[in-house]
Amino acid sequence: MAGNIFGQMFRITTWGESHGRAVGVVVDGLPAGLPFSESEIQKELDRRRPGQSDVSTARNEADRVEILSGIFEGISTGTPISMLVWNSDAQSSSYDAIKNTPRPGHADFTYMARYGIRDHRGGGRSSARETAGRVAGGALAKLLLSRFGIRIAGHVLELGGIRANPLSFEEILENVEKTPVRCADLAAAEKMLEKVTALRQEGDSIGGIVEIIVKGVPAGLGEPVFDRLDADLAKALMSIPAVKGFEIGAGFEAARMRGSEMNDPFRIEDGEITCTGNNAGGVLGGISTGLDIVCRAAVKPTPSISKLQQTVDLTTRENAEISIKGRHDPTIPPRMVPVAEAMVALVLADHMLRSGFINPGTLLE
Amino acid sequence: MAGNIFGQMFRITTWGESHGRAVGVVVDGLPAGLPFSESEIQKELDRRRPGQSDVSTARNEADRVEILSGIFEGISTGTPISMLVWNSDAQSSSYDAIKNTPRPGHADFTYMARYGIRDHRGGGRSSARETAGRVAGGALAKLLLSRFGIRIAGHVLELGGIRANPLSFEEILENVEKTPVRCADLAAAEKMLEKVTALRQEGDSIGGIVEIIVKGVPAGLGEPVFDRLDADLAKALMSIPAVKGFEIGAGFEAARMRGSEMNDPFRIEDGEITCTGNNAGGVLGGISTGLDIVCRAAVKPTPSISKLQQTVDLTTRENAEISIKGRHDPTIPPRMVPVAEAMVALVLADHMLRSGFINPGTLLE
Amino acid sequence: MAGNIFGQMFRITTWGESHGRAVGVVVDGLPAGLPFSESEIQKELDRRRPGQSDVSTARNEADRVEILSGIFEGISTGTPISMLVWNSDAQSSSYDAIKNTPRPGHADFTYMARYGIRDHRGGGRSSARETAGRVAGGALAKLLLSRFGIRIAGHVLELGGIRANPLSFEEILENVEKTPVRCADLAAAEKMLEKVTALRQEGDSIGGIVEIIVKGVPAGLGEPVFDRLDADLAKALMSIPAVKGFEIGAGFEAARMRGSEMNDPFRIEDGEITCTGNNAGGVLGGISTGLDIVCRAAVKPTPSISKLQQTVDLTTRENAEISIKGRHDPTIPPRMVPVAEAMVALVLADHMLRSGFINPGTLLE
């Protein structure tokens, strides 16, 4: 109820603050019988890790995941998997300046309104560092899904108004990690990088759009009427810090289309029923169609900018100004890609279990 | 788990099919002590009712709500409120044609993939008629919220590419019911009406955007990190049939903005902390800021069109064609307005209880 | 959260008051593909119905169940099943006397403490009439379980201190409906009947013990560590009005046993692993062993007695006296048997789905 638990049958609980002792996750509902190891979790965490390039912060986080439970001789036992990452690089003092002056666009003010107290160091619980737990949990979800032929590819579709050309699923997978902006259209990526670099020099930031594509989802996944697959995906992506919009398939474009354009015709291909278009984005009536799931998240610009901004002083209740120091990502989408993939994986693993495509008992024969 | 229950503390369960005996809702979690009557529920249901104009179907539904429990001498008792609406106008035979040929853009195919059986008459459970239960439950949520100064206004912001000019909350409330398209900018409404009428004659349909604005929400509402107010609003609106996208505040525009544009500055006004802009749409870090909540749903065009469409025959597994008969709304947004308001009200009532702004015990002194 | 919803994957919501318009239930989670009809629900409701003999009240309830949704051509569709029973025999005026004088042993006082208002007629929501919804929902659970070879037998094991001799599962099934006290040991039943009749004449009442035995539960059902099968059974039976205790297997006797007596030895029989005793009552570590589940509920005497009792006046806040008029069951266990069976069936259906023994998708091939 307090909101730190996500999912029904594949369920994660994340915990931890930016400058507390550690951040972590407990995964409840991974079926017994899945082989995994720290390296598979670490791989995903490394993608989320900051300090990888000029478009992400230089905080030096080792971020080594430790698995504390739920695994025996390299195989999941069906009991909860507890994982954590210690916080090593916590220079709290640099945050004293923001203790009483809420940063515009940040959760500083609303956390005070909600709780009357907050760990202000690095944003505390509202820091994107919390997403490390999601990525660790999502790594297990991905691994589980891969056993059932489901693959997920995330990429930056648009950054600072520069939009990537359409690419195939395999092209995205191949190219996305080749550039720090995680845009698989490498020409567009170049331009994005230039734009981001220029903005960083101005002390400003920029937003973008992350797209997630999922291949191999069987038809018949989703729980009408409220726990529709697309509604749960929307909640999942909207729960990531800085996301201000969600769409699936034609999305907002659908608002301007005619029925005769929008409706994906059904056809028989190789004896199977399929659609000759995918404006639906892989979901009709809240249930998967068997086509690719294609959804997007609109990401606002990084709120932490060095430009002078107006704010207030919470103690004196007078107007004030703030210039946020330290190195901050000038744009969020590149680092959000693995987080968004994780959230989509969590929703799909949950619904694969809920709809009976994966047996919650055990994967062992 | 099967997905027909929505909310945590203010919780509704809807049930019923388009051509079954009735549709209804059970509301669990309305605090004791709220006076209400059937007329307040009926008022909202009447707004959702079809057959009100050329832009909505002519099905003659009396749709009289009956309250079966949870009320004593006109006041809620804290026990579940069961409400139903009988299905009176059910001409099932007219749906025989679609039994084996799934309508493009509809849930016919996916329901068969999910359940292996479906009540095909009028779309069965996937029919928009299911939303009557949501509107009835939402009417109670609205009533509860109004006791705490929270008011909700929904309107059609865009239809067929025609966009309304910005209007104030009060202007929207005043004008929205004056036109069948529920667009408060009456000049734009005129053009929308023309476009919709033309499309109907072509046997086609069109999409649009519904916007919901909420006034009076206190700062501090929402449960990080997963049950953020905006994430729950996204799920709520995405769970409405035909919605393909959701955004809050600047929404998808935020993806093209700079941090220095997007961030809403904090200022002291009349001794209170507020923001001088509302790109956030009333939510920062998943928690309400105290400013208006402003969110939008992208609605696809009505999938039921009389134009000939390609489909398949589920029994013969051969390609087929379909032309959907009967009168159908050529556009969904106008009738969706009260449904979207209801879903937003349900989320807010739930979070007002979850965050402790409304005591779940009793409203009585 | 408000407590009227039970179960996770097989989930019921009950609603309704004793003297409201109706009582009912919505079942969410019954897989598609189960054939059923009103007669199978009615059969269980008839067993719960009062007025069947001297040991139950004479209120004339027709209690005809109506199924309003979730079924198409006699088969479940996977959508919610809404069922109701109209309240026909509601003589509210006879309850005016108890409006302000809470009946000892009843929920009158605590409902006022909790809600500040209550429908006092016939106990309102706290009336045993609410259990009609449970029995209707449980009838579907039983039907589902029977498809998987699981059978449930309930009986009165003890009444007024008279204990039945041990009987086999089949003997219980055969005899239990032969006597109004629902004790399968017919000699003991005779004595129970005498005792109850004598107490009724004194204006008093008596308690007893209901036992439920389940055959055919596979080994491996239950979710450690909190949602153990026995913990969920305990909650299920303790949620029935008038139950004050629960035990499984050796139960309270286990508190006086040695480990060497209590532990059920494992043995190979016909190549299968089994136990040569069942002190565990079919559950070890919260998971079913494959042996019969045997559990019991201690039922207090009917609180409604005609003997003069001490109470208070809620309005004047002075001491008062009360003698409860009308015909009331002098003992609850006989009528509780079908309710307890229903609750056990609901728990088992839920866990069969949760543990993957029943596929939540569809029962159809």
Place this chain on the structure above:
Amino acid sequence: MAGNIFGQMFRITTWGESHGRAVGVVVDGLPAGLPFSESEIQKELDRRRPGQSDVSTARNEADRVEILSGIFEGISTGTPISMLVWNSDAQSSSYDAIKNTPRPGHADFTYMARYGIRDHRGGGRSSARETAGRVAGGALAKLLLSRFGIRIAGHVLELGGIRANPLSFEEILENVEKTPVRCADLAAAEKMLEKVTALRQEGDSIGGIVEIIVKGVPAGLGEPVFDRLDADLAKALMSIPAVKGFEIGAGFEAARMRGSEMNDPFRIEDGEITCTGNNAGGVLGGISTGLDIVCRAAVKPTPSISKLQQTVDLTTRENAEISIKGRHDPTIPPRMVPVAEAMVALVLADHMLRSGFINPGTLLE
């Protein structure tokens, strides 16, 4: 859904195995503003710790709790509190003997039936060591409750058939920690100790009854109809390993009582409504009456005994024998007392939040 999460608004997730790296808990829902420190958690863990006397195992567990999140400058922030205890004393090799021969009365067999794999070392997840997480979470619940005047006292009421004489709440609190059997009637404690010592020498074990009494619970706590306070208490205590029965107030005795004996009369005392007896055990109709909550758990004898027992070999599927080596508590109730207190505290904290007696927002002014 996988069963490792308990509670609705005050919610804990426990994780960890007996011989894994650590055991722990995440508490979600503790309101902001509660001062606490590791010492208050440690105090409760120390009570649960083994090796304190002849009646508990000699395993040397330091069991130092570490708080990893959710606290800032000594005060809860409203975010999840993650706590863990490292497993230091893990001699896994001593458990090789039981890998393939399930111990009678243990969960070894059922875990294999459920998951197809298990961490057999020390019982893995089914070990009582898991309850360390409950005790740590319960310590926070207790602390929260104490702010609202609610106090909890647990004690061993009966052990090996020896029953303590009735004592007052204050006497129990004063005496219970004076003897290793945690029986506040010190004369009875002496006899229990003798009995347990004798049984240990025989290589056998014995059961008993733990009683929990709660003072200061306001009237009006509990959520009919399913989430009754007593139903949730039953689930809570039945979820503790080795518990086979639960009762509240008169409990199983109620089954033999008359209504005129059982019903607690209402009276006015000092202007307040109260009862002149407490056969109800503080709960009527699932809602607290304001009197003491009195409930009991029947605990079976320790299943680990050195006496030779019959079992089977899971690999050869042949009959086998087992004698369980190592030091094991010859009786469970004394060490269960703090665990049972924790579970009761968790239920009460949850319901205090659910019913609105504690505001979930913040405890700060």
